[in-house]
Amino acid sequence: MKRFKTSLVIVLFSAIALTQAAWAGSYDIKEMTSEIQQALSGRQARYGQLKQLKASGAIGESNEGYVEALSGSGASIASAENADRRVIYSAIVQQNNLGANGLAQVQKVFAEVQRDKAAPGESIQLPGGNWTKK
16 A cells, blocks of 8 residues: 555656756655545545546546546545645645645646546546546
């Protein structure tokens, strides 16, 4: 579980560092609070089910860094996943003093990472708003 948390954090922060040249420096979670740990654990616990729902087309990755239920069967998983992502995104913004536009920027970068990581056949929302299968 700790390796999953570390990998998730590294992927997110690497994406921020590599894809956003305007963001000088390295942004990370400076304090691993119980709320952040709980969010990471929640994401890990639902990973398999989320993957299955993405493969079936019930859930897709939006262009705002969240998952979207594309059918009724994925609504509760999408809601829980998005709540955990909000905790993580907010922590990154707050702990790195990213300011008013920080949340939108973190969401954008995470959406790019999730689109890149999507498996063939999964639904993704392009930056312009159109949905497609990868």
